[in-house]
Amino acid sequence: MILFDQIIFGPVISRRLGLSLGVNLLPIDAKICSFNCIYCECGFNTTMREWPMPKRPQVRECLEAKLRAMTLEGRLPDVITFAGNGEPTLHPDFEAIIDDTLELRDRFCPDAKVSVLTNSTRIHKVSVYRALRKVENPILKLDSAFDETLRILDQPVGRLFSVAWLTEQMKRFEGDFIIQTMFLRGEHEGKAFDNTTDVEVEAWLDVLDQVKPRQVMIYSLDREAPVKSLQKIPVIELNRIAEKARVRGFNVSVAG
Ligand code: SF4
Numbered sequence: 516m517i518l519f520d521q522i523i524f525g526p527v528i529s530r531r532l533g534l535s536l537g538v539n540l541l542p543i544d545a546k547i548c549s550f551n552c553i554y555c556e557c558g559f560n561t562t563m564r565e566w567p568m569p570k571r572p573q574v575r576e577c578l579e580a581k582l583r584a585m586t587l588e589g590r591l592p593d594v595i596t597f598a599g600n601g602e603p604t605l606h607p608d609f610e611a612i613i614d615d616t617l618e619l620r621d622r623f624c625p626d627a628k629v630s631v632l633t634n635s636t637r638i639h640k641v642s643v644y645r646a647l648r649k650v651e652n653p654i655l656k657l658d659s660a661f662d663e664t665l666r667i668l669d670q671p672v673g674r675l676f677s678v679a680w681l682t683e684q685m686k687r688f689e690g691d692f693i694i695q696t697m698f699l700r701g702e703h704e705g706k707a708f709d710n711t712t713d714v715e716v717e718a719w720l721d722v723l724d725q726v727k728p729r730q731v732m733i734y735s736l737d738r739e740a741p742v743k744s745l746q747k748i749p750v751i752e753l754n755r756i757a758e759k760a761r762v763r764g765f766n767v768s769v770a771g
Contacts (some may be wrong), residue, residue: 518546518557519599522569522577526585526592532630536581536592538616539599540606542568547637548601549640552745553703553742557600560672571608575615582623591624594652604637610646628652632695634669636676638684647692652703654693654732655685659710667708668699671743671747678722679710685726693698698735698753701745710749716756717743720763736769 519539529535541547545561556741571575578595584589597603613629620627622684630652635733638644638655647653659665662677684693696719697731700709709715723731733756757767 517547519543522574523581524599525558526590529594529596530668532596532628533593534590535594535596535630536585536627537599538574538578538595538597538603538612540568540597540603540609540612541600543613546600546660547605548634549605549672550602552634552744553659553668553670553739554699554736556738556740558741561756566568567605571611571615574612575619578616578619579623582619592627594628595620595635596628597629598726602634602636604633604640604643604646613646625668630654632700632713634683635684636671636673638687641765644687648688652689652693653688654695655688655728656696657681657685657694658697659715660722661715664708664710664715667703667706668697668710673726680747682722682725684692685728688726688728690727690729692728693730693732694723694726694735695732696734698756699745700748701742703742707759711752711756716759720760722767723760724763729766731757731765731767732770733757733760737770738761 520543522539524539526534526536546557548560550559563723614693616629620629628651631647631650634656635655658668662680698711736745753769757769760767
């Protein structure tokens with residue numbers, strides 16, 4: 516599995532976002548997340564944490580230095596993306612760090628967007644919600660409309676997480692957000708799953724109808740996952756699912 520060993524990483528060409536400069540707010544030697552997805556590129560959650568989460572001034576300094584260097588190179592990012600070794604909204608200063616980032620973005624690369632890849636587990640927190648409403652691309656995860664499938668795929672750490680709860684929370688974004696969904700089939704701990712079946716896709720579309728995201732990003736496995744019995748969904752199938760969502764009026768992008 517690959518852990519990001521820096522606070523600022525890249526830039527990399529992202530399948531979904533363009534030239535993306537990454538920000539990792541988690542420790543650089545461990546993965547910490549409120550989900551424990553069976554497909555996570557960073558592997559399963561770790562408990563060892565020699566390095567703490569980076570402090571707000573440290574993040575600001577590193578980001579400023581990188582943007583300054585990129586300005587000198589004449590190669591500015593299309594997007595500054597919060598991702599990294601786990602769930603970025605777990606950082607206690609998440610909102611303040613977003614404020615710093617927006618300020619630096621305005622100074623160095625005003626055309627760049629700020630994206631946050633979040634698993635949606637903390638969008639009920641006032642400051643997390645506020646921060647996500649400030650960035651151009653809050654990208655919220657919804658891997659299934661069924662609690663049972665979601666528990667297998669995402670393995671939420673908290674017991675209270677449910678699709679009904681998530682649906683209500685997503686409605687608060689008033690349509691100004693993006694949904695990301697990982698499509699996958701396979702088996703884990705003796706349980707088979709497949710979130711591409713007609714029943715799954717119809718229920719997923721029904722949730723989209725309720726929460727009305729301005730964009731939907733669907734994708735399948737790209738890199739090595741901690742569970743080996745996972746099957747990548749071919750692009751042709753992803754396109755079929757995307758078409759169903761487009762028929763319902765959604766703007767959908769597919770990354771194979
Ligand atoms: S939400 Fe993201 S970081 Fe967390 S386990 Fe899932 S894929 Fe990994």
